[in-house]
Amino acid sequence: MPITRRTKDNIIHGSFFAIAASSILVLFLIMLFLFIEGLPIFKVVSVPDFVFGNAWYPTDDPADFGILPMIAASFSVTFLSSLLAIPLGIMTAIYLAEIASPRMRSIVKPFVEMLQALPSVVIGFFGMVVVAPLLQHWFDIPTGLNMFNASIMLAFMAVPTITSISEDAIFSVPNELREASLALGANKWQTIANVVLPASLTGISTAVILGMARSIGETMVVLMVAGGAAMIPTSIFNPVRPMPASIAAEMAEAPFQSDHYYALFATGMVLFLFTLMFNILAAYFAEKKKQVGVATL
């Protein structure tokens, strides 16, 4: 039977369908393998003991596998960095979308993109070699490799994410809204603060959440700069050990399929679940954004 044009086209359609489906498969495989390699640790330690355990001595006998210090470190570093990254990112986005002339925009935008493109290992290296000695000197602290340093470095990694997504959100606010506000006598700032920002709030929330997701999952910066002490931080100048740093630092030493190895995969599992949560939250806000338009306001 000769292959007709139509059959040929259907076969091609089918192959593209299969390839597109494979991206679901990849995500599924990532989850599957994290679970296969992570779950065996729960034969040794219970889930609450693992998540809320205070002591992490994976090589002692008997070993302690409690990752609360890492979870606390991850969240405090992310929180601290977002204090800097959120205002900086959103203000840059407002400048790009509302104030900058097209010429300025075409100059500033590549800079933001290049900041995004900087390899994380270079930012970590900079924090280690340049920022850490400065902090140690200025604040008279035992080590410059601490939570504060890591947070600043992480902030500059999150800013481009927050900026580019917020900018899109601000840009997509219909022009009628701005014109109406300006026609009522509001000046540019009043229009931005009272009309444009509220209308793009859901988009900006998506941006902020994705920026935070980037911070919590970032590895090299916290591995090189955060100091690496597995303890719950009490001051912003404490050295800490966020989850990604713990995984990256110890995986090389952990014997294949030992309890330590399983525990690190389980840490990866917890990290993955947190970023998944952030992403689902971001997707939820992005979904809501679609309903904002001229008619609904």
Added chain:
Amino acid sequence: MTQMTQPLPANALDTTMTAMPQDPGYLKRRSPLQTIMFTLFKASVVINGLALAIICGYVLYYGLPAISWEFLLAHPRNAMTEGGIFPCIIGTIALSYGSMVIALPWGVATAIYLHEYAKPGPFVHAVRLAINNLAGVPSVVFGLFGLSFFVTVMGMGVSLLAGMFTLSALVLPLIIGASEEALRSVSPTYREASLGLGATKWQTISRVVLPAATPGILTGGILAIGRAAGETAAIMFTAAMFFSPKLPSSVFDSVMALPYHIYVLATAGTEIEKTRPLQYGTALVLISLVLGMNMIAIIIRARLQKKLR
């Protein structure tokens, strides 16, 4: 068709203009808050620019003296305290371009399906959800996945091949996003014209849509190479090694790579202070490679936008 609106008298605008105060500082004084806020916005842009400039400036200033032909073309010597970074450059280029061999066809095909074939529905929704979540997976988790799946289960070992596969999964969302954007920018009239001439859907896509979208897709590919070249955590357990006396001879050999080299020299080297110039030099080579890629992408895109206008 008759002209419906009367043109405004020539002086109509002038009278409204003269009704406003001519003093140029008037608007500024009317809204001091606006002046303050706009200054803040500009300041935040300047802070970002400064961060980029300071990081690049430091690396350039301390890295440039380390750069020489020997540094670029020789192997490391004396427990990596002397010599060059040639194997790392080769390793990084092999990893980033190699991952593109896998990720580019895969990503472009997915984008074609999503934009040209798929009708909105639960399947497309699921694919998009998966891609968005894939984009948010931390790079160290990709590393763990690569370690357990490609290195162990698929039996590739810690190798160039395992690193290429891991990196290709990591840059896939980036390529899909850029390709879809490129397909979207191809005018529907092209497709209609081709289909109207009796071409099948695939003929239309392969001969009309794809050629028109190629520059946009390439831009995405170049950005992805830059991303893959700078990635460290994903190759730590899957492809990279501290030191290798020879260049990789096949895809089943492990490789040295620039980002991992920086990390090792800066944290675990035998003489961290002594190798500082080497660290800066390696960082400079990596930054030039990555930012160079980005610059090329930005220029291509700028030309593209000019053409579209």
